[in-house]
Every structure is written in structure tokens, then in C-alpha cells.
Amino acid sequence: MSVIRRNIQVAWPLRVFFTENVFAPDNSTLRDALADVAPHKVFVVLEDSLSQALPELEHQIEKYFATHAQLLSLVRPPLFVCGGEPAKNSITLVSNLLEQFHRHHLDRQSLLIAIGGGALLDVAGFAAATCHRGVRLVRLPTTTLSQADSGVGLKNSLNAFGQKNYIGTFAPPFAVINDFNLLATLKPRDKRCGYAEAVKIACLRDPKFFAELERNADRLVAFEPDAMKRLIHRSAELNLDHLATGGDPFETGTARPLNFGHWAAHKLEELSRFRIMHGEAVAIGMALDVVYARDSGLLAAGDTGRILTLLERLGFPLFADELLNADDANHPALLAGLEEFREHLGGELSVTLLAEIGRSVEVHEMDPRRIAAAVAELRARAGR
Numbered sequence: 001m002s003v004i005r006r007n008i009q010v011a012w013p014l015r016v017f018f019t020e021n022v023f024a025p026d027n028s029t030l031r032d033a034l035a036d037v038a039p040h041k042v043f044v045v046l047e048d049s050l051s052q053a054l055p056e057l058e059h060q061i062e063k064y065f066a067t068h069a070q071l072l073s074l075v076r077p078p079l080f081v082c083g084g085e086p087a088k089n090s091i092t093l094v095s096n097l098l099e100q101f102h103r104h105h106l107d108r109q110s111l112l113i114a115i116g117g118g119a120l121l122d123v124a125g126f127a128a129a130t131c132h133r134g135v136r137l138v139r140l141p142t143t144t145l146s147q148a149d150s151g152v153g154l155k156n157s158l159n160a161f162g163q164k165n166y167i168g169t170f171a172p173p174f175a176v177i178n179d180f181n182l183l184a185t186l187k188p189r190d191k192r193c194g195y196a197e198a199v200k201i202a203c204l205r206d207p208k209f210f211a212e213l214e215r216n217a218d219r220l221v222a223f224e225p226d227a228m229k230r231l232i233h234r235s236a237e238l239n240l241d242h243l244a245t246g247g248d249p250f251e252t253g254t255a256r257p258l259n260f261g262h263w264a265a266h267k268l269e270e271l272s273r274f275r276i277m278h279g280e281a282v283a284i285g286m287a288l289d290v291v292y293a294r295d296s297g298l299l300a301a302g303d304t305g306r307i308l309t310l311l312e313r314l315g316f317p318l319f320a321d322e323l324l325n326a327d328d329a330n331h332p333a334l335l336a337g338l339e340e341f342r343e344h345l346g347g348e349l350s351v352t353l354l355a356e357i358g359r360s361v362e363v364h365e366m367d368p369r370r371i372a373a374a375v376a377e378l379r380a381r382a383g384r
């Protein structure tokens with residue numbers, strides 16, 4: 001037997017730009033983000049909800065590209081497609097996008113600019129990653145959650161076979177541009193969802209940021225722009241720090257701290273047929289796991305109380321009836337989420353729990369009775 005071994009190292013600059021009115025004629029953010037690349041074909045895809053929410057956006061985009069035509073040529077008018085979780089529930093949108101890319105002869109130097117919420121960005125990112133094995137992707141996230149969390153990461157995905165994110169790749173974006181003005185038209189519920197991921201990353205990495213979220217909770221509930229901007233900026237920064245320094249950006253090991261609260265969250269989204277949005281499900285999933293961690297002797301009661309209280313103050317319900325669903329064998333349906341989570345990540349089960357605000361631990365089994373007790377406590381706390 002003989003073997004040839006080499007280590008292949010790929011450095012990938014991750015850039016998240018912050019701006020307002022990205023398509024204003026005098027805004028140079030997008031042009032600057034693309035400054036190092038040769039003249040390009042650009043394909044813009046954006047989600048339908050934006051055509052109602054921001055009717056002038058399409059015209060602004062066309063005007064912007066007309067102004068910068070020497071550097072960037074738009075291969076067709078911006079393409080509107082469906083967004084939200086339904087966009088992730090079938091492969092149809094991906095095949096339609098790939099067919100469009102083919103028709104317009106995109107190549108690996110071309111740019112896909114995707115504008116939308118986390119769901120649309122996941123689908124468009126998958127299409128970009130699989131076209132010619134990867135055309136450049138510029139994300140313009142339009143929800144709090146996608147600006148703070150999903151849009152600045154390395155993953156894309158679709159749901160399949162009743163499982164969240166079953167299909168997908170790791171594919172770093174060429175650039176991300178967070179335009180705060182794009183959030184103005186979000187419904188309160190969609191504005192709030194991103195707060196859950198901010199609490200998550202604060203719990204995992206930054207006790208000072210957690211305390212800041214506590215101090216700013218009333219301003220955040222009132223959607224005060226400065227408080228929201230600060231939440232988005234610090235969350236994005238912490239996510240990038242984690243990707244750059246965490247040692248496992250492509251998640252090859254079993255420990256996935258960024259998935260704190262997510263084993264139950266993904267199952268709840270599915271059990272509720274996506275009535276519960278991702279951010280709302282993450283809030284409940286974290287609440288469940290902090291109560292569980294306290295009952296396991298890992299997390300102090302004081303920290304547990306602070307996390308539950310902050311989530312409630314930010315407006316998240318911490319209980320949903322779906323937590324009580326039973327499967328065909330009359331077992332709690334939620335528990336299947338643990339095995340699905342294990343299988344999705346591969347190898348042995350590894351669930352991130354908190355040891356204190358700012359420090360996590362991995363556990364490799366969870367006691368169903370303690371999970372049931374945590375569900376019962378959240379139910380009682382919600383007065384149900």
C-alpha cells in the first residue's frame with residue numbers, strides 16, 4: 001500500500017459590508033465590493049415580497065447597473081421569484097434558476113446577486129454553488145435574521161423528505177451587503193425573528209453582548225433603528241469570528257456550537273408545517289435546552305432565568321403546542337428531532353448546551369424524561 005498526502009489550504013476572505021440605500025446612484029458599496037474583479041455579467045434574483053414592499057427597487061437596480069455598465073452588465077431585468085420557506089420546500093426554484101443561468105450563459109466569473117430573506121438566499125445560494133460548480137454569489141439579505149446570521153455564513157440549503165436543510169452545500173459568498181433600509185418593510189414578526197439568533201450567538205460567545213441585549217431589550221421591541229443596527233452588526237461580527245477562528249468552518253467535526261437550540265427548532269418548524277418561523281423556533285429550542293442544562297447541573301439557575309427572561313422580553317413565546325405532539329407509536333414527536341439532528345451532522349450525537357452565558361459544552365446524549373420535564377416547565381411558564 002502507498003499513499004500520497006497533501007494538505008490543501010484555501011484562504012477565503014469573507015466580507016460583510018454595511019450600508020444604506022445600496023442602489024442609490026452615489027452609493028459605491030457594491031462597486032467597491034466588486035472592485036478587484038474584471039467586468040462581469042450579473043444576474044439579479046429577488047423575492048416577490050420585495051416587489052410589493054419596495055416597488056421602486058426594480059427600477060433603482062436597473063438604473064444602478066445602467067450607471068455602472070462598464071463594470072457590471074445585467075444579463076436580464078431582475079428576476080422575481082417566490083421567497084419564504086415555501087421556496088425551500090421544492091427543487092423547482094433551483095431548476096428554474098439554473099435554467100435561467102444557462103440561458104444567459106453565466107460562467108464562473110459571473111455574479112449572482114441574490115436579494116431576499118434567509119430562505120430565498122439559501123435556495124439562490126444552492127443554485128449559484130451548483131452552476132458550473134460555483135458562480136460568485138453576492139448576498140443582499142433583507143431580513144434581520146439573514147443580515148445578522150444566515151446571510152453572513154457559508155451554507156445554503158433546501159428542505160427535502162420532510163427534513164430541514166437536507167440538501168445543500170458549503171459555499172462562501174463572494175460578498176455580503178447588509179443594507180439596513182431593506183428591513184424597513186418587514187412585518188414585526190419578521191423583524192423580531194433575527195433577535196433569537198443574536199441571543200444565540202451572545203450566549204455562545206459574548207456575555208457583554210448578552211448584557212447589552214438585556215439593556216436594549218425595550219428599544220429592540222420597539223424596533224428602534226440604532227438598537228437593531230447594533231444587534232445586526234455585532235451578531236454578524238461574532239458569526240464571522242466564529243467561522244474565522246472556530247477551527248471548523250465547514251463543520252466536519254461533530255461539535256456545531258452555532259446549532260445551539262437548533263435540534264428542537266428544526267423539528268418544531270417541521271411539526272408546525274412552518275407555521276413557527278425559524279427564529280421563533282430557535283427561541284423555543286434555546287429555552288428548552290437552557291432549562292435542560294440547568295436540570296442537568298450544567299447551567300446556573302441565574303443564567304437560565306436571564307436567558308428565558310430576555311427571550312420573553314424580546315417578544316418570543318417559549319412554548320408551542322407542537323412540543324407535545326405524539327408520533328404514530330405515541331412517543332413524543334419532538335424526540336425524533338434528536339436523531340435527525342445527529343444524522344444531519346453525522347457521527348455521534350453532539351448537542352451544544354450552555355455552561356454559562358458565553359461558554360458552551362457538548363453533550364452526547366439527552367435524557368428524554370428531562371426533555372419532557374423541560375417542556376412541562378415551559379408550558380407552565382406560558383400559562384398553558
Ligand SMILES: NC(=O)c1ccc[n+]([C@@H]2O[C@H](COP(=O)([O-])OP(=O)(O)OC[C@H]3O[C@@H](n4cnc5c(N)ncnc54)[C@H](O)[C@@H]3O)[C@@H](O)[C@H]2O)c1
Binds near residue numbers: 117146151182184187
Ligand atoms: N444558511 C444558513 O446558515 C442558515 C442559518 C439560519 C437560518 N437559515 C434559514 O433561513 C430561513 C429563515 O430566514 P428568515 O428569517 O430571513 O425568513 P424568510 O426568508 O422566510 O423571510 C421571512 C418573511 O419575510 C418576507 N420578506 C423578506 N424580506 C422582506 C422585506 N424586506 N420586506 C417585507 N417582507 C420581506 C419573506 O418573503 C418571508 O415571508 C430558514 O429557512 C432557515 O432555515 C439558514
Ligand SMILES: [Zn+2]
Binds near residue numbers: 197262278282
Ligand atoms: Zn438558525
